[in-house]
Every structure is written in structure tokens, then in C-alpha cells.
Amino acid sequence: MDITGASALVTGGASGLGLATARRLTAAGATVTIIDLPTSAGADVAAELGGAFAAADVADPGQVAAAVQVAAAAGPLRVVVNCAGIAPPAKVLDRDGNPSPLDAFERIIRVNLIGTYNVIAQASAVMARSEPVGAAVGAGSGDRGVIINTASVAAFDGQIGQPAYSASKGGVHAMTLPIAREMARYGIRVLTIAPGIMETPMLAGLPQAAQDSLGEQVPHPQRLGRPDEYAHLVMAIVENDYLNGETIRLDGAIRMAPR
Numbered sequence: 001m002d003i004t005g006a007s008a009l010v011t012g013g014a015s016g017l018g019l020a021t022a023r024r025l026t027a028a029g030a031t032v033t034i035i036d037l038p039t040s041a042g043a044d045v046a047a048e049l050g051g052a053f054a055a056a057d058v059a060d061p062g063q064v065a066a067a068v069q070v071a072a073a074a075g076p077l078r079v080v081v082n083c084a085g086i087a088p089p090a091k092v093l094d095r096d097g098n099p100s101p102l103d104a105f106e107r108i109i110r111v112n113l114i115g116t117y118n119v120i121a122q123a124s125a126v127m128a129r130s131e132p133v134g135a136a137v138g139a140g141s142g143d144r145g146v147i148i149n150t151a152s153v154a155a156f157d158g159q160i161g162q163p164a165y166s167a168s169k170g171g172v173h174a175m176t177l178p179i180a181r182e183m184a185r186y187g188i189r190v191l192t193i194a195p196g197i198m199e200t201p202m203l204a205g206l207p208q209a210a211q212d213s214l215g216e217q218v219p220h221p222q223r224l225g226r227p228d229e230y231a232h233l234v235m236a237i238v239e240n241d242y243l244n245g246e247t248i249r250l251d252g253a254i255r256m257a258p259r
Contacts, residue, residue, distance in 0.1 A: 001133060001143055001238055004029030007075040009068065011058050011119055012084035014040035016200035017150065020227035021081050021234050022049055028235060030079060033071035035064070035119070058084045058115030064122045071123075076130045078145035079238055080123045082116045085150060085168075087202055089161040105164040112168035116149050120179060120190070123147065128186040143241060144187040148234055149176065151194040151247060157256035169194070173247045180245035189244040191237055196251025198225040218252035225250060 008025045012018035013034030022032045022045065032051035035058065036042035046053035052074065054067030071077050090104045124147065132142025151169040158166030173192055180190035197203070197214050203224065215223040233250055237243050 001078065001146065001241060002029075003078050003238060005075055006030050006078035006145075007071045008032045008079035008081070009035065009071040009077065009119075009123060010081045010083060011035040011115075012082075014042040014045050016083070016202070017195065017198065017227050017230045018081070018083035019045060020231035021083060022051070024228070024231040024235050025079060025081075025238075026051065028238075031074040033067065033074065035067045035084065058082075059110050059118055061118055061122065064118055068122045068126050072126050076145075077123065077127050078130075078133070080119065080127070080145070080147045081234055082119050082147075082149045082172075084115060084119075085112045087152075087162075087165050090164050091161050092163055105167075108164040109168050109171075112165070113171040116172050117175065120147055120149070124183060124186070124188060127188055128183075132187050142187050143189075146189040146191070146238055147179075147183070148237055149190075149192040151192045153194055153196045153249060153251050153254065153256055155194055155247075156249075157254075159256050160259045176247055177245045184244075189237075189241070191243060191245070192247040193230060193233055193237075194247050194249045194251070195230055196225055196249070196254045198230065199227060217257070218254045221252055223252075225252065 008030040010018050010022045013022040014036040025032050026049045032049055034042045034046050034053050035056050038055040042053040052070050054070045056063035056067045094100050127145045130144050132144050149172050151172040154162050154166045155169040155173045176192045183190050
């Protein structure tokens with residue numbers, strides 16, 4: 001799909017995977033609207049890229065609907081990439097063997113899973129009413145766009161301390177196929193990327209020795225993944241119209257140990 005002159009929406013686009021993706025999409029000719037927190041660098045990034053910034057909580061339907069309208073005003077909305085997420089550790093039992101507060105679990109599910117679903121729902125409602133790029137052979141609706149979500153290898157190889165994070169990312173993976181099947185009638189593809197250990201702000205605060213140690217756990221290439229490698233895969237998905245309904249691991253063949 002050619003996205004020249006189209007609009008794209010990237011959540012979590014002020015940093016990390018989202019920022020790299022916003023830059024790639026802009027270079028490909030799209031006008032990018034970034035959804036991120038009001039305290040983020042979203043406004044500065046949008047100004048740099050010539051796009052727009054919409055401060056929003058991804059789990060808030062009204063705020064996300066408003067952000068989608070900002071994106072739709074810039075051109076036909078063809079690409080949505082869900083990168084917003086949080087990953088605080090939270091064990092089932094605390095150090096004293098007592099249940100951890102339930103609100104910690106709920107917050108991670110709210111941002112990572114409910115937030116992703118909310119963005120899909122609000123954005124697809126607009127995408128489904130747009131003019132198709134062109135009628136594909138055997139398809140009556142043509143191609144209206146693609147929605148790309150972010151899961152994690154933790155969806156499959158969750159570590160100790162990651163029950164909420166793994167559940168949230170496992171949920172993103174699990175809903176990919178049913179949503180892709182539903183959206184097929186509108187000509188909208190739905191896929192998910194499951195990154196491994198990436199060079200993101202979540203890891204930037206670790207000492208270099210710790211980052212190197214994590215990189216050495218990756219079979220090949222033996223290093224942390226780079227945000228632009230994620231963004232490169234986003235573009236490959238955008239450009240390959242036959243990719244649909246799949247979760248793609250981007251992890252250097254790592255399989256996470258229990259801890």
C-alpha cells in the first residue's frame with residue numbers, strides 16, 4: 001500500500017518504538033498524528049515531523065476519538081500503529097507473601113490491552129468509511145488501510161514478575177486474528193508485532209553492563225533490538241498487502257528465561 005499523502009496515527013509516538021515508526025511513516029509520505037501523554041515530547045516530535053500531536057489517554061474513548069479526528073483531517077487514515085504501553089514489574093505475592101494490590105494489575109491491563117482495543121475501535125470506525133485505495137482481485141471493499149499493534153515476547157515467554165504485562169500482551173496477540181477477520185469486510189488488515197528486548201526508554205535507565213548482559217541473551221544478532229528495526233517491520237507490513245491476521249516476533253530468536 002502506497003501511503004503518500006495519507007494520514008497515519010501512532011500511539012506512544014513521542015519516544016522509543018513509536019518515535020522511530022513516526023519518522024519512518026513520515027519519510028514514506030504520510031502525515032503522522034502522535035498520541036501520547038500531555039507530559040511527553042509529543043508536541044516537539046510532531047513539529048519536527050510536520051504532523052500533529054493529540055494528548056490522550058489511550059483507554060479513554062472520547063480522547064482517542066478526538067485524536068482520530070485530528071488524524072483524519074490531515075488525509076485519509078490508512079495506518080494506525082499502537083505503541084503505547086507500560087511495563088512495571090508486579091508479582092502476584094509481595095515480599096511478605098501477601099497478595100499484591102489489584103490496582104497495579106488493572107492499570108497495566110487498562111493501558112496495554114484496553115488502550116490498544118480502544119484505539120482499534122475508534123480508528124477503524126473512521127477507516128471503514130474512507131474511500132478504498134483500489135479494488136483488489138476477489139475483494140469487493142478494496143484496501144482501506146492497516147492497523148498494527150505491539151505485543152511482546154512476554155506474551156509467550158513471560159518472566160517472573162510479569163503476570164500483568166504478559167496477560168496484557170497475550171491479550172493483544174489473542175485478539176489480532178478475530179479483529180482481522182472482522183475487519184476484512186472493510187478492507188482493513190490487522191497485525192501485531194511482538195518485539196524482544198529493545199533499546200527503548202524502558203531500558204535506557206539500566207547501567208550499560210546490564211544492557212550488554214541482556215543483549216548477550218539474544219542468539220543472533222547478540223544485542224538489543226533497535227527501534228528503527230521495529231519501524232522497518234512496520235513499513236514492510238504496510239507495503240505487503242498479503243500480510244494479515246498474524247503476530248510476528250521481532251526478537252533475534254530469544255526465548256526468555258524464567259527470570
